Amino acid sequence: MMLDKARGDATLESVPVSPSEVDDAGDNDESRRNFIRDEVLRLIHECPRQEGRSIHELQAQLCDPSIQAIKEVIDYLTLKGHIYPTVDREHFKSAD
Numbered sequence: 001m002m003l004d005k006a007r008g009d010a011t012l013e014s015v016p017v018s019p020s021e022v023d024d025a026g027d028n029d030e031s032r033r034n035f036i037r038d039e040v041l042r043l044i045h046e047c048p049r050q051e052g053r054s055i056h057e058l059q060a061q062l063c064d065p066s067i068q069a070i071k072e073v074i075d076y077l078t079l080k081g082h083i084y085p086t087v088d089r090e091h092f093k094s095a096d
Helices: 002-013 019-046 055-062 067-079
Strands: 083-085 091-094
Touching: 019 055, 019 067, 019 091, 055 067, 067 083, 067 091
Parallel strands: none
Antiparallel strands: 083 091
16 A cells, blocks of 8 residues: 555656646746736726825735735836826826
């Protein structure tokens, strides 16, 4: 019984991961980042208020991403000139 278990464990551990599976995982991360970036930009662009949209509002409306992921997207969009901070470092408005 112990030998059968050892053989089973060795079989599971020796399954190779193909390069395409690794590439797909990277593509999914990039797709997710692009989706979050597009949604953050859309939500900020649609906000009619002078102070713009806050990071916490963005997280509540997007549901899934962490504050850190949203802040990384905010930094990217600010650096590219798509958005700018308004009343503080937590509120952003679209440059369009």
